[in-house]
Structures are given as C-alpha cells and as structure tokens.
Amino acid sequence: MHIRKQRLLTPGPTPLYPGALQAMMASDIHHRTEDFRRVYQAALRDLKEVLGTSHDVLVFCSSGTGAMEAAVSNLFSRGEKVICCSAGKFGERWVEIARAFGLETVVLEAEYGRAVSVERVAEALAAHPDARGVFVQASETSTGVAHDVRGMGEVVARTEAIFVVDAITGIGTMPLDIDGWGLDVVVGGSQKAFMIPPGLSFITLSPKAWQRAETANLPHYYFDLKKEKKNAEKGESSWTPSTALLLALGAALNYIKQIGMDKLIENAQLLARATREAVRELGLELFAQDTPAASVTAVKAPAGWDSGLIVKEFRNRFGAIIANGQGVMRGKIFRIAHLGYFDFADIFAIIAGLEIILNAHGFPVRYGTGVAAAQKVYAEAAFAREAALA
Numbered sequence: 001m002h003i004r005k006q007r008l009l010t011p012g013p014t015p016l017y018p019g020a021l022q023a024m025m026a027s028d029i030h031h032r033t034e035d036f037r038r039v040y041q042a043a044l045r046d047l048k049e050v051l052g053t054s055h056d057v058l059v060f061c062s063s064g065t066g067a068m069e070a071a072v073s074n075l076f077s078r079g080e081k082v083i084c085c086s087a088g089k090f091g092e093r094w095v096e097i098a099r100a101f102g103l104e105t106v107v108l109e110a111e112y113g114r115a116v117s118v119e120r121v122a123e124a125l126a127a128h129p130d131a132r133g134v135f136v137q138a139s140e141t142s143t144g145v146a147h148d149v150r151g152m153g154e155v156v157a158r159t160e161a162i163f164v165v166d167a168i169t170g171i172g173t174m175p176l177d178i179d180g181w182g183l184d185v186v187v188g189g190s191q192k193a194f195m196i197p198p199g200l201s202f203i204t205l206s207p208k209a210w211q212r213a214e215t216a217n218l219p220h221y222y223f224d225l226k227k228e229k230k231n232a233e234k235g236e237s238s239w240t241p242s243t244a245l246l247l248a249l250g251a252a253l254n255y256i257k258q259i260g261m262d263k264l265i266e267n268a269q270l271l272a273r274a275t276r277e278a279v280r281e282l283g284l285e286l287f288a289q290d291t292p293a294a295s296v297t298a299v300k301a302p303a304g305w306d307s308g309l310i311v312k313e314f315r316n317r318f319g320a321i322i323a324n325g326q327g328v329m330r331g332k333i334f335r336i337a338h339l340g341y342f343d344f345a346d347i348f349a350i351i352a353g354l355e356i357i358l359n360a361h362g363f364p365v366r367y368g369t370g371v372a373a374a375q376k377v378y379a380e381a382a383f384a385r386e387a388a389l390a
C-alpha cells in the first residue's frame with residue numbers, strides 16, 4: 001500500500017483553504033461578545049465587498065438550501081404564482097420548496113444538459129402577468145450548465161416579479177453583477193467557491209425584494225430575514241451561530257479579497273476550459289449541450305460504462321472523491337469540480353488519473369493526451385500574462 005492523499009474533487013464540499021481551517025481552531029469564543037461581533041461584522045462587510053453589491057447580505061447557519069427556503073418563506077404569500085426554471089436537480093429543488101410552501105408553480109423545464117432560455121422566461125412572464133417571482137440556478141451543478149442570469153434579470157426587472165437566483169456554485173465561477181443585472185435575491189453557500197466546510201448560507205436582497213418581506217405571509221421562524229437583518233446591524237446573528245465556520249469564512253474572505261474576486265472567477269473559468277479540452281481530447285463527451293458552467297464539468301461515461309466505476313476507481317487508486325451523476329444521471333455521468341480552492345496542478349493530476357482509469361478498463365487512450373490539452377490551456381494563459389508583464 002502506498003500513500004494516497006484524500007482529495008475532495010466534488011463541486012461541494014470543495015477543497016478547504018488551509019488558512020480557514022487554522023482559523024477554526026480559535027472557535028472557543030462566545031457569540032455575544034465584542035470579539036465575536038467584530039468577526040461577524042467583518043465577515044458581512046467582506047461578503048458584500050467580494051459579491052460587489054450594495055444590497056444587504058445576510059448569513060444563515062445552514063447549508064445552501066436553508067437560504068433557498070428563506071427566500072421562499074419570507075418573500076411570498078399563500079397561493080402566489082411563481083415561475084421556476086428547472087434544468088436539473090437543483091432547479092427541481094426550487095419547485096419542491098415553492099410547492100412545500102403552497103405556491104403555485106409554473107415550471108420551465110429544460111432537458112438535463114440544457115439551459116432554460118431567456119426567451120422562455122420572457123414568454124412565461126407575458127403569459128403569467130400575475131407571477132410574483134422567477135427562480136433559477138446561475139450554475140446548475142447537477143448537469144454542469146450555466147444560465148444567462150443577466151438576460152433573465154433584464155426581462156424580470158420589467159415586471160412585478162422578483163428574480164431569485166441560486167448562485168451557490170455561480171458565485172466565484174461566473175461574473176454576477178447583482179445590482180446591475182437586477183438579481184433581487186442571490187443565494188450562496190459556504191462549501192462551494194468559498195473554500196470552507198458546509199454549514200453557512202448567504203443571501204442578498206434588493207430593495208424590491210425587501211418590499212416583499214413587508215407583506216409576505218408564509219410561515220417561517222428560524223429563517224427570518226427581517227429579524228436577521230435587524231440583528232446583523234448590531235453585529236449579531238439571531239441564533240447561536242457557528243462560530244467556527246464564521247472564523248473560517250473570515251479567513252477565506254481575506255484570501256479571496258487578496259487574490260481578487262475577478263481572479264477567483266478567472267481561475268475557475270480557466271480550469272473549466274482545461275478540463276473540457278482534456279476530456280474532449282480523450283474522446284469523451286461533455287454532458288452540457290448549452291453553455292457549460294465553470295463550476296463543474298459533467299462528462300458522459302464511455303458508451304457501455306457505469307460512471308460509478310470511474311468514481312470508484314478515483315477513490316481506490318488515488319484517494320480522490322469525484323462526483324457521480326445525481327438522480328437518473330447517476331451511472332451515466334461523472335463530474336469534475338474546479339471551483340474555489342482548485343489549481344492547475346489539481347487538474348493535471350485529475351486528468352492523468354482519468355487516463356489511467358480509462359486504460360485500465362478497456363477504453364484505450366494515449367497517456368498524456370488529455371494532460372497535454374490541459375497544459376496547453378495553462379501555457380497559453382500563463383505565458384501570455386508573463387509576456388504582457390515583461
């Protein structure tokens with residue numbers, strides 16, 4: 001038995017930023033103290049800065065779905081109609097949450113691997129002028145497809161509806177002009193591009209969204225946006241927060257500010273391109289039929305293969321955890337993540353490992369073919385930058 005380092009290569013949880021892990025060790029701190037208020041306030045301020053928004057940003061101690069639920073339960077009233085763009089498992093989650101709270105859903109479904117177009121959203125808004133909200137994923141993590149939230153934001157802004165964007169894997173992987181594009185509500189999660197463990201969710205709210213909170217009558221208790229905002233202004237969270245995760249968040253946000261949000265996004269986009277070029281060069285097919293997301297690349301398993309074999313082989317041979325497909329996509333695709341704390345060396349290793357696994361099971365590829373494609377993307381980007389600086 002040789003050394004096999006455990007590597008998290010899934011699109012959430014993602015690899016952890018070491019500085020954030022170290023910061024968590026200082027969590028023997030009480031949350032109703034000046035020391036903690038400073039940590040909390042700095043985190044809220046830095047979140048706002050890296051998200052580039054003037055809107056309020058609030059934090060919940062839940063996984064991302066908690067903030068998704070908060071958007072529904074705080075901003076809508078019994079029986080209201082909403083439009084849900086559903087292009088995968090997370091789009092289906094919007095539909096499920098909305099229905100759980102008794103909302104009437106108009107579902108714009110896209111086949112797995114495709115995106116819902118801006119035109120369909122515009123048509124649905126025209127056909128349903130009483131729609132009070134439009135829900136979408138910026139990046140649909142289950143299929144590796146991105147939505148045109150800028151285009152959608154423009155059409156939603158002309159209506160009474162609010163635009164609610166699950167950007168849980170969109171943040172840090174694609175540009176999001178929250179204020180400029182009319183993204184009324186944006187939801188994020190800690191275990192994605194924020195490079196820290198699961199357990200925190202983020203939500204931003206525009207003035208148009210806040211107006212809704214004044215009249216909305218759906219029941220909620222733990223996830224109370226108005227209460228959370230009032231407490232946040234005092235530097236506190238409504239309930240006992242995860243002090244460990246907030247310390248981690250503070251460290252991760254410092255790191256993100258240091259490298260710059262635009263560079264974090266560019267990093268994900270470059271790694272995504274390198275991954276796509278590599279798998280194509282190996283003769284594999286991408287699952288995305290529309291704009292591929294930069295958060296995760298979904299790849300079809302070779303014909304006749306169960307993608308679970310690739311997942312299992314990554315774990316057994318290289319200690320690496322990659323993602324299978326979700327739901328009916330399970331066994332058909334595997335997903336390579338590149339959001340947050342991933343670098344080119346990770347991608348080179350993943351592709352090299354993939355070449356070995358393909359060869360081991362009767363899908364012959366020439367060693368180095370995929371790696372070379374990824375190296376080429378690195379070389380073009382890095383050498384161009386170095387030449388520009390010289």
Ligand SMILES: *Cc1c(COP(=O)(O)O)cnc(C)c1O
Nearest residue numbers: 012063064065090141168169189
């Ligand atoms: C990870 C993820 C979520 C949130 O899932 P949780 O398990 O609640 O954190 C929601 N939407 C998308 C697109 C995601 O990638």
